[in-house]
Amino acid sequence: MSENILKTNCHFCGYLCGLLATVKDGRVINLEPDPSRYPYDERILAGCHRWKKNLDILDGADRVNYPLKRTGERGSGQWMRVSWDEALDDIANRLSALKQEYGAGVLASMIGGPHTSFWPLHRFMTLFGSPNNMGIGQICWNPRIWMDVITFGWTVEADIRPETGCVFIWGTNPAESDNSVFWRTLLKVGKSADTKLVVIDPRFTRTAKAADLWLSPKPGTDCTLALSMLNVIIEHELYDKQFVDEWCHGFDELVEHVKPYTPEYAENICGIAAEDICKAASWFASLAPSALISGRGIDQVGQSVAPTHRAICCLRAITGNIDVPGSCVIAEGSDFVSEADLELTLQHMDELSKLCLNTKYTPLQCYEGYKQVEALTEKAGRKLPVRYLTSAHPDLVLRAMETSEPYAVRALIVEATNPLLTYADTHRVYNALMGLDLIVVLDYYMTPTAQIADYVLPSAAAIERPTFQAHGGVGNIAYGGAAAVKPYYERKTDYDIFRALGIRLGQKENWRSATFEQACSQTLAPAGMSWEEYCEQGLYFRPPGYMKHLMTDDEMRPFGFATTTGKIELASELLPKLGGQRLPEPGHARQLCSSEFIAEKECDSWLHLYLITGGRKQPYNASMYMNIPSFRKMRPYPEVEMNEVTANRLGVKLGDSVILATDNGQAAFKVVITSMADDLIHADYGWWHPEWGDDGRLGGMWESNINCLTSCSLDQSEALIGTWSYNALDCMAKKVDKVLSWDEPSTDM
Template identity: 65%
Template sequence: WIAPKTGTDCALALGFANVIIAEGLYDRDFVGQWCHGFDEFAAHVARYTPEYVAEFCGVSADDVRTAARWFGRAQAAALVSGRGIDQSGRNVAPTHRAICCLRAITGNVDKPGACIITEMSDFTTEVELEMTDEMAPEHKARCLNTPFTPLQCYEGYAKVQKVTERLGCRLPTRYMTSAHPDLVLRAMETGEPYPVRALIVNATNPLLTYADTHRVFNALMGLDLIVVIDYYLTPTASIADFVLPCAGAIERPLFQQHGGVANIAYGGPAAVEPYYERRSDYDIFRALGLRLGQTEAWPHETFKDALEDVLTRAGMTWEEYCERGMYFRPPVPFKYLYPDETGNPRGFATTTGKIELASEILPDFGGQRLPEPVPCLSLCSDELIARAAACGGAHLSMVTGARKQPYNASMYFNNPKFRKSSPHPAVEISPATAQRLGLRAGDTVEVATDKGSARFVLEVRTMRDDMVSVDYGWWHPEWTPGAPDFGGMWESNVNCLTSCSVATGEPMIGTWWYNAIDCVIRKVDETLSWQDDPCAKDSASAGKDGAR
């Protein structure tokens, strides 16, 4: 467990590459045939020695060497990444690039036991169902992102599509064109470049799960219309003009297809018909589409009928899919060796047909030719840090939103058993950090940035020193919905501290910072509503309070 400082994963990966190249552990044959820019990359990582990385990342140089050698000497190895590095702002793209370069120089690409390149689905893909090709050019031209995130827009998608289609693949458009929250909020606030006056909220609770809660609240409160599709009167639903009750997970069929970029889907039939007047998302949007004249786009009366049609191309019936619980065809390895129309190996989805350790296309979008870490985001002014220090507080690095059972984002807080087993929103620090700051498990602490503050209960965990991990998504479903408390949204909501500014985000796609943010933390004497919460102490009482 290397446990680098938050936001330094890119440097750690480049340190691995330094060791692997310096000690000759790279796959010479694969690099020679299928990697572009190796000499340039090798020169780039030369300064990321284990000693340099140890100081930069706050880790042991020996650990860097040991882990790099394990990876470099393996017959086959996989590097798996997740939400941590996906939400570190400007470091997201270079970190993923560095990890991809590590896979490439060791030959751990598209071979058994390593990182397999997925194939397009046999069934109808998500990008086809989106019908983005039906959008008029003048509508695509009004994409809010275009001047700010050159890859996260329709023009950027079109350029990348030409490359990915070399391998017969198409990425779902929505992932690479969805509007940046900062720009949507700006359009709500200012009407620029055009006014956004209405919002449909589906499968999210933005007042808790979106960055900069104060700003999100003010922007949403200024809209002319909000429609929320949800199970409960969440804080967001409590400010809506209309709330449409959504069918629950077991009241609708499931077909999870991972964006249509892999040949796998899992799920099955609905267990029961929707109770009361609940409707599936499909029913709601189909009805809206039909009212708008989109008759040809919604030929299937039910969600089940639509999914059955999606499977037709794959040669599987809906009944077979429900019996198995999935559709799966294992990807074939070494696809880059398949002959193209000229009889030559088709290679990879890049401009050169090789894995580009030095990218030939990303600089066109404001990205780096070679992966290099950038400084982490600072949201704490000198004045805030000084005030915290004067109160016995400390200035630390923060990660937010670690997925923790039994909750999921802002879901399941109404479950009495869950609340009894996990009763309060927590800030986690290491034993050494707790001792240094004079804090103990169970203390009430305030965490703050210049954006705002929130209060939590302290827990001590085995984790890296001098950092904090802060829960998110906490609210009281049993409280009376709406103003003034909005389910306790302002008390322990870490997104009161975060920012989605496109100006400080990743330059190609605008990824903002939920991790590797600085904060101040201090002990406070106040008791939180969670610490005097009947739902956390007595499940029977919780059921009664929830009913009330």
């Protein structure tokens, strides 16, 4: 049979870079970058370690290739291969029986990424009648989306152009997490004499190395830093007076509010020199247009997350860096079918709301909160994705698993995530999941979570499945493309799995598209693009317009902003109705160590330190890709980073082993010395031994799993959204002489 070269996409991260696959006899025999499609830059793939591995994992020896049913005790490694019909029939029957006994809320789900499509699972959950979908939205993406929308009426994105005078990168490290067009753009900015690059991060990252100014705040003090910058800009009258007068609501309140947050005050709180705070604020205001990008470092500061994002919104607003070229642009709504319409949640809002666990605890991150914000976004004819922004809080779902209050949660579907490693408080997650009646996992590999499941269903990976990345439906962009081959062995796409399961549970009328390709074709139809055109181009994109608030209606009145007042709300009119603040105020950092625990450990020469965790490190992504030998050679063991001062206090050097502990548990890491703030450590997360297989040890996940220390409990979480913290924590640390399993490379790797 002749060879064919087909367009397809990588799926090792969310950017889905274009690839060319050489296919022979239904098998991919070679892969090359496709510079004709997104991201249109050969240097990006040239600098990426991941994309070449797509070929290896297609037929990897450790892949799950057939549906597996547990035959022994949970975690015993005893499985039986079954047919798809047998697996789906049994799962559907068990879900139906549980629903009849306990109600629709009995089923919960956990989903991750980037190797998945979110809306098929969300549609299945909607039609089943359960609101209990979990993700990591509360600590990634949701906080920024909520605060942007409440302040501006919709989300904003950086629009870095040649005329951009200043770029802030706050709490993210695209050198490790991105490796896309965006990172290449930042490298140009860092080398440009015409544009200033400011990086705000406690660690001196690769991104910080490219900066003109690096600010290293103490963990959890970002809101104070932002308020201090507002103080400088207002005090020195660097704000855009005309824009503030015409389009900002609550400026006088903001002026009074930020008066105490002088640079000198912030220096004591944040650990940053007052002169550097003044310099950064001056650059952002005076070198306009300025752009500001924030990331997970801001999204994971617990009680301070909403006020920090609100303070950042105020920085953008009073400097006039909103919706002008080269600044922070209000995104367009999608021309194609929105995520909200794909997941079908709006049509079932009332019944889902009755079962929503969040309502009493997180008044914004729930259906009632969504309705209040939806009333504003409707002014612009836009719909926020519902399932992301109402996702159930893990603390509440775990409580329902543990106590059956306010109702029982007895079944769980896990897709493209590994919650025993990536969810806070591993001991609690493990105990809750071990007590369930049914766990179904869709994955590529036998992860620790898959090892305790009742069914493991083999998911089709990159190259085997079509891709459609639309950023949650808050922008007018989608990229991806076609599969190069049909799924190997008996793997299936997630769409096919949820459609088949849904049909068995009476959802047939809502799964009319026989394939994901057909569903994507219908999704694109309103935008006037066919699936074939999309696959050829690898991208649907319409650039945003500018100054959209000046567009006029039929009576020639400016549209303004989709907020309560029609202006940018520096002082929020909506948040107080939900129990929130009109103006941003810093919250308290989460304490993982009780005073008794600290005293006990200090008597044994342990050191009490600030802790941050979760920073991305190439080539890994969360708990993924540790099964690739070349990647493990690059990063062979879990690291805890600290500077020389902290290392000396601990009495450790490069390569030593350290135990970290909190009231919840402990984990072990290898020491790395780097540039960062004093008395601060950064611990990797997601570490396990894929090469150990399903041998009853759960991949050694208890040894170096930072989530053995963390907590998602609501008592110290952000009040409106429920954000817990990975970036403003504390822990106890001590050098140990024990040899870790990571010091003994496995022959399997």
